[in-house]
Each structure stands twice: as C-alpha cells, then as structure tokens.
Amino acid sequence: MAIITMRQAISDALWEEMERDPKVFIMGQEVGVWGGTYAVTKGFLDHFGEKRVRDTPIAESAIVGAGIGASMVGLRPVSEIMTINFAFVAMDYIVNEAPKMHTMFGGQMSVPLVIRTAGGGGRQLGATHSQTPDAIFAHFPGLKVVSPGTPADAKGLLKAAIRDNDPVLFIEHAAMYQIRGEVPEGDYTTPIGVSKVQREGDAVTIVTYCKGLQLSMAAAEQLSAEGIEVEIVDLRSLRPLDMGPALESFKKTNRAVIVEEGWPSYGVGAEVATRLYEAAFDYADAPIKRVAQKEVPLPYNAALEQFALPQVDDVVAAVKEVL
Amino acid sequence: MALKKKDHLELYRQMVLIRRVEERSAELYQAGKIGGFLHLYIGQEAVSTGIVSVRQPQDRIITAYRDHGVALNVGISAKAVIAELLGKETGVSKGRGGSMHMADVEKNFWGGHAIVGAHLPIAAGMALGDQYEGRDGVTICMFGDGATNIGFFHEGVNLSKVWNLPVLWLCENNQYGMGTAVDRASAVEQIHMKAEGYGIPHSRLEDGMDIMKVREAVGAALDHIRSGKGPYFLEVMTYRFQGHSMGDPQRYREKDEVTKWEKSDPIGIYHRYIVGDKIAAKADLDKIEEAVEVEVNEAIEFAEASPDPGFDTLYDYMYASKE
Numbered sequence: 001m002a003i004i005t006m007r008q009a010i011s012d013a014l015w016e017e018m019e020r021d022p023k024v025f026i027m028g029q030e031v032g033v034w035g036g037t038y039a040v041t042k043g044f045l046d047h048f049g050e051k052r053v054r055d056t057p058i059a060e061s062a063i064v065g066a067g068i069g070a071s072m073v074g075l076r077p078v079s080e081i082m083t084i085n086f087a088f089v090a091m092d093y094i095v096n097e098a099p100k101m102h103t104m105f106g107g108q109m110s111v112p113l114v115i116r117t118a119g120g121g122g123r124q125l126g127a128t129h130s131q132t133p134d135a136i137f138a139h140f141p142g143l144k145v146v147s148p149g150t151p152a153d154a155k156g157l158l159k160a161a162i163r164d165n166d167p168v169l170f171i172e173h174a175a176m177y178q179i180r181g182e183v184p185e186g187d188y189t190t191p192i193g194v195s196k197v198q199r200e201g202d203a204v205t206i207v208t209y210c211k212g213l214q215l216s217m218a219a220a221e222q223l224s225a226e227g228i229e230v231e232i233v234d235l236r237s238l239r240p241l242d243m244g245p246a247l248e249s250f251k252k253t254n255r256a257v258i259v260e261e262g263w264p265s266y267g268v269g270a271e272v273a274t275r276l277y278e279a280a281f282d283y284a285d286a287p288i289k290r291v292a293q294k295e296v297p298l299p300y301n302a303a304l305e306q307f308a309l310p311q312v313d314d315v316v317a318a319v320k321e322v323l
Numbered sequence: 324m325a326l327k328k329k330d331h332l333e334l335y336r337q338m339v340l341i342r343r344v345e346e347r348s349a350e351l352y353q354a355g356k357i358g359g360f361l362h363l364y365i366g367q368e369a370v371s372t373g374i375v376s377v378r379q380p381q382d383r384i385i386t387a388y389r390d391h392g393v394a395l396n397v398g399i400s401a402k403a404v405i406a407e408l409l410g411k412e413t414g415v416s417k418g419r420g421g422s423m424h425m426a427d428v429e430k431n432f433w434g435g436h437a438i439v440g441a442h443l444p445i446a447a448g449m450a451l452g453d454q455y456e457g458r459d460g461v462t463i464c465m466f467g468d469g470a471t472n473i474g475f476f477h478e479g480v481n482l483s484k485v486w487n488l489p490v491l492w493l494c495e496n497n498q499y500g501m502g503t504a505v506d507r508a509s510a511v512e513q514i515h516m517k518a519e520g521y522g523i524p525h526s527r528l529e530d531g532m533d534i535m536k537v538r539e540a541v542g543a544a545l546d547h548i549r550s551g552k553g554p555y556f557l558e559v560m561t562y563r564f565q566g567h568s569m570g571d572p573q574r575y576r577e578k579d580e581v582t583k584w585e586k587s588d589p590i591g592i593y594h595r596y597i598v599g600d601k602i603a604a605k606a607d608l609d610k611i612e613e614a615v616e617v618e619v620n621e622a623i624e625f626a627e628a629s630p631d632p633g634f635d636t637l638y639d640y641m642y643a644s645k646e
C-alpha cells in the first residue's frame with residue numbers, strides 16, 4: 001500500500017472517477033485555473049477541459065442549485081463549496097432541495113450529487129471561517145453526510161459518494177490535507193453509513209470522526225504508554241449513522257468518550273451518547289464524556305483559538321475521568 | 324406553426340379544464356378535503372397553456388408552487404392532480420407532494436417548487452445537463468414577479484449567461500407577490516429589464532391573457548435559444564383572479580381592479596377568437612365544457628375513492644440508492 005496525503009487521496013478519487021465516468025464533472029470556485037484553493041484539483045483543467053472542470057462565480061446557491069438540476073437530468077456533478085462556512089448561503093439547496101426531491105415527488109427524481117466542502121478550525125481565520133457545523137447538516141433525513149478521518153477512507157468514501165444515487169455532503173477538514181496514511185492500490189470504495197474500529201483496546205471506547213480521529217489516535221499513544229488501551233470507533237458517516245461498532249465496543253469496555261471538533265450542544269456527541277444510553281444503559285459503568293469545542297465563536301488569536309478547540313490532552317483527561 | 328381546428332379545441336379544452344379543476348379544488352378545500360396551501364391558477368390559464376403548446380418534447384419545464392395549470396397542460400390527468408391535492412396514493416406525487424409539488428418526469432415536467440426563486444439555479448443546472456450532453460432541449464423555467472427580488476434569481480440568471488445555457492426565463496407577472504404589489508417590492512416595474520444587467524435579451528408581453536400572443540412570444544424565444552444564442556428572458560403580464568392562496572382576504576387590491584381584469588378573462592378572449600374567426604362553432608365549445616365537467620366530476624370521484632398512502636410506505640422514497 002502506498003502512503004499518500006489526504007489531499008492526494010481526495011484528488012486521486014476525483015480523477016479516477018472522472019476517468020471512469022464521463023458524466024462526472026466538478027464545479028466550484030477556483031477548481032479550474034487556480035487548481036483548487038486546497039490544490040486538490042491541480043492539473044484537472046488541462047487534462048479534462050473546461051466542460052468538466054468548471055470555474056463558477058462566487059455564488060454558492062448557483063453552485064449547489066445547478067448541481068442539483070444537472071444531477072436530476074442524469075449527470076453526476078461534484079459541486080465544491082470552498083469551505084463549509086459558505087455552505088450557509090446555499091443552505092436551502094443542501095438541506096431543503098437536494099434531500100427532498102426524491103421523496104417529495106414520489107420517487108420520480110433523484111439527486112446523485114456530491115457536495116464537497118472543507119470545515120474545521122485552527123487556522124486563525126476568525127469566527128466566520130473556522131466552524132465545524134457538521135451536526136446541522138446531519139439533522140436532515142434524505143441527505144447523506146460523510147466526513148473521513150484517514151486518506152484511505154477519504155478516497156474510498158468519495159468514490160462511493162460519486163457513485164451513490166443520493167445527495168452526499170462530503171466534509172473534509174481544512175487542516176488535514178497534509179496528513180499521510182496508507183491507501184490501498186487500485187479501485188475501491190468505502191461504504192457510506194458504515195463505522196469502523198480504527199484501533200482496538202479494552203479500557204474505554206472513543207467514538208469520533210474526522211479530525212477527532214487524529215486527536216484520539218494521538219491520545220491513545222499517550223494512554224498506551226501508561227498501560228491504558230482505548231478502542232477507537234470512527235463513525236466516518238454521520239448520516240446514515242452506523243452505531244453497530246460503537247455499541248459493540250461500549251458493551252465490552254462499559255465506558256465511552258465522544259470526541260468531535262464542533263460545539264457540544266445538540267451535536268454529534270449528544271446524539272451518539274443518547275444512542276449508547278438508549279441501547280446499552282445497563283452496560284455503562286461511568287457517565288459518558290464529551291470532548292468538543294468550547295461554546296464560543298472561535299477567536300483569531302492563535303493561542304486563544306487553540307484553547308477553544310479540543311486538544312489531545314482533553315481526550316486523555318476525559319478517558320481518565322471515565323476510568 | 325399554424326393550428327388546426329382540433330388543435331384550437333384542444334387548447335381551449337385545457338384552459339377550461341384548468342379553470343374547472345381550480346374551481347372545484349377551491350370547493351374541496353373549503354370542505355376540508357384538501358390540506359395545506361392551495362394556490363389557484365385561475366386567470367393565468369393562457370400563460371401555461373400557451374407555453375406548453377409551443378414547446379418541443381425535449382424541452383423541460385419547471386415552475387413554482389402555482390403549478391396545477393402546467394400539470395394539466397403537460398397531460399397529467401385531472402384524476403392524478405386532484406388525487407394529489409387530496410393526498411392520495413394515486414396522486415401524481417403519490418400523496419407526498421401536495422398542491423405545490425406536482426411533477427411528471429416522463430412528461431418532462433420537473434415540478435412544482437415551493438421555495439420562492441430556488442428553482443431558478445436548479446433550472447440552470449438542468450439546462451447545463453442538456454448542453455453537456457449535446458441535446459437541443461430548452462429548459463423553460465417559470466416563476467412569478469415576486470421571485471425576481473431574491474438572491475437565487477440573480478445567481479441563476481447570471482450563471483445562465485456566463486455558461487450560455489439553453490434556458491428560457493419566463494416571468495409570469497401577475498402583479499402581486501402574495502399581497503405586495505410589484506412597485507412596492509421590485510426596484511423596476513418592468514421586470515424583464517433585470518435581464519439587461521446580465522446581458523440577456525429580453526422582452527415583455529403586455530397581453531398574457533391572449534393565448535395566441537403567448538404562443539407567438541414563447542415560440543420566438545424558444546427559437547432564439549435553440550439557435551444557440553443562449554438564455555432569453557420573457558416577462559408575461561397576467562393576473563390572478565383569486566387570492567394568493569385560499570383564505571387570502573385580498574386587502575391589498577380593490578374589487579374594481581379585479582373586475583376590470585376579469586373582463587379580459589383568457590378563456591373569454593379565446594372563446595371570442597375561436598367563434599369570431601369561425602374556427603369552430605359555439606356549440607363545439609359548449610360540448611368541450613360539458614365534457615370537462617364530466618371529466619372533473621369523475622376525477623373527484625376517483626380521488627375520493629383512492630386509498631391514502633399506507634403507513635408502511637412512509638420511508639419508501641427516502642433514498643434513491645438501493646441497499
């Protein structure tokens with residue numbers, strides 16, 4: 001298996017899918033001449049041409065809205081929203097149009113659209129550009145929401161999303177493009193709506209996804225040095241949400257910590273904790289803990305921003321609290 | 324494209340059918356058999372009937388929530404329309420959509436969209452789909468005057484010019500956005516002038532109550548687009564004789580104004596044209612009206628006797644992907 005960056009894995013997935021199916025095309029701000037603001041689509045314009053690599057105006061409603069329309073008539077668009085913070089200006093399309101079309105017209109239409117975007121904080125971009133609002137989007141039935149934590153899953157999930165017949169919001173993390181990981185050779189997909197145990201252990205179950213996986217893996221190394229072996233379940237998809245591996249692990253460890261980068265109120269941790277309690281209350285030997293972002297709009301100051309974001313030490317501390 | 328006698332009779336039949344379905348729907352609404360909102364098309368029949376009669380089969384049509392007219396024009400049966408209003412499984416959207424969400428993809432009618440202005444970028448995307456695949460269809464996107472003041476409108480119209488998309492922007496100016504007159508909501512009263520800012524050719528049809536004039540104007544616009552010249556913007560002046568929706572007390576307009584417009588009833592105008600030009604006899608038109616009466620009666624009987632969707636079908640159209 002090759003070791004490549006998250007950026008390369010995502011880029012490869014797009015490239016291979018565009019080679020595989022002429023109906024797949026990408027559109028968004030700066031995807032073409034610029035090569036993508038995170039350099040994911042560098043070289044695409046020269047290879048695939050303007051028809052399939054479409055620079056758009058700064059108009060998110062048009063980017064997602066036109067993606068919906070094109071997908072309804074048989075294409076497989078990948079609409080790119082530069083950051084998830086800009087998804088709010090296309091909110092109607094993401095939560096109120098794309099997820100409704102199939103059901104509202106009695107199954108006549110489908111929206112095989114991928115909306116690629118990047119979220120997350122830690123880059124000193126201020127309150128409006130640093131958010132992790134994933135839970136908001138995962139609230140809506142009809143929309144699929146995935147957010148990978150490793151290059152291998154990013155590649156496999158993006159390919160699966162492009163081949164999926166429903167709208168998929170594909171959330172990357174803006175501070176994770178440089179992370180490296182092993183990626184299988186050849187063509188493969190990673191199923192949407194399937195969680196995965198990324199690390200085995202018996203002391204505490206950590207349920208997480210995306211950047212939280214990186215924090216949790218680092219915390220696991222520290223804890224392991226102290227003889228504490230945590231099990232890490234990576235949700236990978238927020239909707240549909242596969243609770244199977246998390247439940248199985250919780251029944252084994254009887255303790256859980258949920259790690260997410262977004263705010264805790266009404267968040268992924270709240271949902272996962274409730275589901276664990278609902279399905280396995282009798283197995284709990286300690287209250288479930290949540291590690292998440294402090295409840296403020298993120299500040300610009302680097303130290304203050306990091307203080308507000310969840311850190312490896314927070315995960316370590318939470319694990320020790322539930323032990 | 325000259326119309327033969329039978330063509331005129333068919334168009335007259337469609338207009339009478341729309342009128343009668345709407346009148347009877349108002350009764351059904353008042354009887355509590357139709358839920359939600361009910362926006363009637365009475366007074367605007369010449370517009371949708373004219374548009375649909377000059378489109379080619381490959382031309383897609385998409386409209387806003389006042390959609391019963393287009394639904395009947397494209398050939399959805401009165402049975403399926405009224406059954407949808409009653410929320411029945413036999414409705415055109417299987418009871419999932421209701422008044423505002425009717426579509427029949429087989430007939431190239433793509434809804435029925437209820438968020439004001441939101442279907443414009445979607446229409447641009449559908450036109451992109453045809454352009455991408457090299458098909459010569461035009462996407463006809465109908466919307467009201469009220470939709471031209473929202474951001475979606477501007478993003479969609481701008482994109483259509485940037486990408487030279489085969490789309491006809493067709494503004495049905497019925498002079499009120501709910502209860503707000505055009506001059507109280509729009510910076511320009513001549514709505515078509517908004518297209519000037521996007522470099523899109525445009526015109527206004529002052530008499531949208533005359534189906535022959537609608538046909539001529541729409542036909543010319545479609546020819547323009549089909550010749551590869553990009554989008555066109557056509558504003559059609561019309562008037563709704565009823566309130567915005569059922570239960571609208573209409574405090575925003577004088578009764579005299581409504582009476583004045585009713586004198587230019589599109590069905591009356593067409594009736595006078597057909598009989599006056601000796602295309603057909605009054606008796607022929609009487610016969611059509613009687614047949615429509617029977618058809619609508621049968622449709623109501625059918626709809627009332629139809630089953631509600633079963634509770635076991637609640638999740639049937641959640642996702643297009645088959646697991």
